[in-house]
Amino acid sequence: MRGANVALTKEIPGLRTLVVGTAWDAGGEHALDDNLVLAAILCGPDGRATSAEDFVFFQQVVSSDLSVAAVDAALGDDTEQLEIDLDQVPAGVERIVVVLYLSEGGPRRRTLGQLRRCVVRVLDGATGAGIVTSEDLAPGFGPETAVVLGEVYRHRGGWKFKVVGQGYAAGIVGVAEQYGLPL
Amino acid sequence: MSPASTLLRGAPDTAPVRDDLGFLRRRARPRAVAVSEPPAPAAGPDLPVAAPSLALDLAPPAGATPPARPGRTPLPPLLRGLPGVGQGERRLLSADAPVVQLTRVQTGVGGLRGELHTAVDASVVVAYELADRTQGVVRDSQPYGPDDRRPVVHLAGPRFTVDLRQARALRRFVVVVRPADPAGPAVEGVLVLTTTGGSRLEIPLDPSDAGRTGTAADRTSTVALTGHLVRGALVLRAEHARQVRPLRDALAAYGYRGLSWRDADTVLAG
Numbered sequence: 001m002r003g004a005n006v007a008l009t010k011e012i013p014g015l016r017t018l019v020v021g022t023a024w025d026a027g028g029e030h031a032l033d034d035n036l037v038l039a040a041i042l043c044g045p046d047g048r049a050t051s052a053e054d055f056v057f058f059q060q061v062v063s064s065d066l067s068v069a070a071v072d073a074a075l076g077d078d079t080e081q082l083e084i085d086l087d088q089v090p091a092g093v094e095r096i097v098v099v100l101y102l103s104e105g106g107p108r109r110r111t112l113g114q115l116r117r118c119v120v121r122v123l124d125g126a127t128g129a130g131i132v133t134s135e136d137l138a139p140g141f142g143p144e145t146a147v148v149l150g151e152v153y154r155h156r157g158g159w160k161f162k163v164v165g166q167g168y169a170a171g172i173v174g175v176a177e178q179y180g181l182p183l
Numbered sequence: 184m185s186p187a188s189t190l191l192r193g194a195p196d197t198a199p200v201r202d203d204l205g206f207l208r209r210r211a212r213p214r215a216v217a218v219s220e221p222p223a224p225a226a227g228p229d230l231p232v233a234a235p236s237l238a239l240d241l242a243p244p245a246g247a248t249p250p251a252r253p254g255r256t257p258l259p260p261l262l263r264g265l266p267g268v269g270q271g272e273r274r275l276l277s278a279d280a281p282v283v284q285l286t287r288v289q290t291g292v293g294g295l296r297g298e299l300h301t302a303v304d305a306s307v308v309v310a311y312e313l314a315d316r317t318q319g320v321v322r323d324s325q326p327y328g329p330d331d332r333r334p335v336v337h338l339a340g341p342r343f344t345v346d347l348r349q350a351r352a353l354r355r356f357v358v359v360v361r362p363a364d365p366a367g368p369a370v371e372g373v374l375v376l377t378t379t380g381g382s383r384l385e386i387p388l389d390p391s392d393a394g395r396t397g398t399a400a401d402r403t404s405t406v407a408l409t410g411h412l413v414r415g416a417l418v419l420r421a422e423h424a425r426q427v428r429p430l431r432d433a434l435a436a437y438g439y440r441g442l443s444w445r446d447a448d449t450v451l452a453g
Contacts, residue, residue: 034333035348052286059291059350059415103348105294105379107327107337172292173379182270183292183380 002140002165006132008122009086009158017085017125018159019071020098021078022149024138025117031108032115038080039172040068041097041179042089048180050092055181056082065090075128083125084152086159095153097179101146101172112141112167120149122161134163145171265418270380275387276421283384283419290417291350293379297358297408299341301372301388304363308430309336309343310439311356318441320434320450347379350412357422357437358408359430360388369403369425376408376419386421402448404433 009015020040026033039057041049049055053064061070067088074081084096098120102110112118118141121133134150141147144167151162168174176183265284268274274283299307308322313335319328321343327334335349336356345356360370371390377383388405406424410417426433429447443451 030333037348052288055288057288057291059347060287103291103293103346105344105346105348107334107344176380181288182286183288183378 001135002137002163004132004134005160005162006122007155007158007160008131008152012124012131015124015126015159016087017083018152018161019075019081019083019123019125020120020150020152020161021074021076021081021123022098022100022118022120023078024100024115024119027114027116029110029114031106032102032110035103035106035110036080037101037103037172038070038082039099039101040070040082040084041099041175041181042068042093043095043097043179044092045094047095049182050180052182067093068096075123078121095151097151098149099146099172099175100149101168101175104145104171110145112138112144112147115141118147120163122150122152132161132163134165137163137165140165141167144169146175148175268378268382268384270382273383273385275385276419277387278421278423281421281423284413285378285417285419287415289378289380289382290412290415291347294347295345295410295417296377297343297345298375298377299360299370299372300375301341301360301370303367303370303372305341305370305372306361306363307338307341307343308359308361309338309356310359310434310437310442311336312354312439312441314352314354316354316441318439320439320442322450325450325452345410347417350415350417353412355409355411357406357410357434357439359426359433360405360407361402361430365402367403369405374407384419386423389423389425402429403427404430406433406437409437 008018022038024036037057039055042054042063043049056063056068056070058070065088067085067090069083071081071083082098102112115138117136118138119134119136122131123129124131146168148164148166150164153160153162173183265282267286268283276283299305306323308320310318310320311328312318313329317329321328321336321338326338328336334346335353336343336345358374360374362370369390370388372388374386374388375383386407388407404426406422406426409420409422426436431444431447434442445451
């Protein structure tokens with residue numbers, strides 16, 4: 001459910017490595033499939049990124065502190081995954097925002113509304129055990145070209161995960177503006 | 184050793200071999216194929232100390248003490264020394280300050296768009312080299328490179344776009360501006376580049392023909408821009424160079440020698 005949150009480190013006290021994955025079904029639309037990108041934004045206490053280095057995606061696959069990485073080959077049923085080394089996340093990072101967006105550099109324009117299915121899930125990176133899986137977010141998408149799938153955030157000395165599912169009609173540019181990411 | 188060594192789980196002698204760290208800035212999950220069903224989380228809170236699952240052994244070996252993890256010093260930036268361009272900033276790439284280096288975010292998000300603004304009849308040609316070293320040219324008669332299914336570069340009249348979703352597949356490109364009139368002077372105008380973040384780079388094209396040395400039959404090409412992927416960041420350089428010679432030779436001067444030519448000005452369609 002959108003808005004639902006899970007106390008990750010409370011449920012699994014020794015949790016060290018978190019995998020956030022997403023699986024989607026583009027219905028065979030390669031222009032949609034090819035251009036979807038999973039990314040993470042590392043945000044400070046004010047909810048904003050501090051530099052372009054706080055964006056982790058295929059072209060910048062590890063954050064400068066090495067705590068968050070875009071994984072080359074996803075595990076299990078996910079299409080794309082991010083790996084978060086919770087112990088290594090710098091103290092100044094309060095939340096890690098997980099974004100799925102359409103990169104609009106090709107000649108064909110697509111929207112997230114064309115997705116037939118889209119879920120986000122969280123796994124224990126050490127065991128591969130699933131911790132939480134979202135509902136299918138795709139029915140809520142329309143003309144948007146970016147969506148904040150969820151957030152991993154600090155809470156009382158531990159970490160929680162929240163399903164967000166907030167779409168952005170302005171795409172990654174709108175997300176970047178929201179989270180102070182310089183483009 | 185390297186910062187990557189701190190990524191190893193467990194003591195160096197006993198930790199499982201991670202062969203996915205060869206390239207320090209990439210991580211893969213080599214055991215992905217082993218997954219059938221995730222292990223049932225039956226152990227509940229005891230999971231982290233349970234024996235590692237056969238399917239997914241990324242955990243420390245049972246009994247191994249994880250190394251202490253002092254705060255890790257962030258890696259120094261990979262890229263330094265070249266000027267960047269801010270979001271929404273407008274910059275003239277003059278002969279005195281011809282170079283800009285995009286951040287890796289600017290290099291990978293959306294598209295890099297270029298447009299030729301000129302009052303004369305002219306055409307834009309973009310030659311490119313992919314990461315696998317194959318080369319190609321997009322021009323009016325062949326506007327998609329390398330193909331129209333998923334072009335890395337595509338051209339529409341005076342406009343071209345580099346698809347940055349495919350930045351990892353690209354090594355470099357060069358943008359050449361040519362007058363329609365073979366005997367005409369170099370094109371006067373401006374090549375304008377815009378990034379997804381709204382940064383605008385302007386490259387003035389000088390029409391003067393000083394130093395023209397070619398024969399009258401040679402069209403005057405202006406090599407307006409080169410782009411190179413350097414450690415994941417796109418470096419853009421205004422070349423301010425005129426080439427009074429056939430396109431084949433103008434491109435060869437910039438290292439594009441892997442192309443087949445029907446004649447000195449016409450690339451063989453791929």
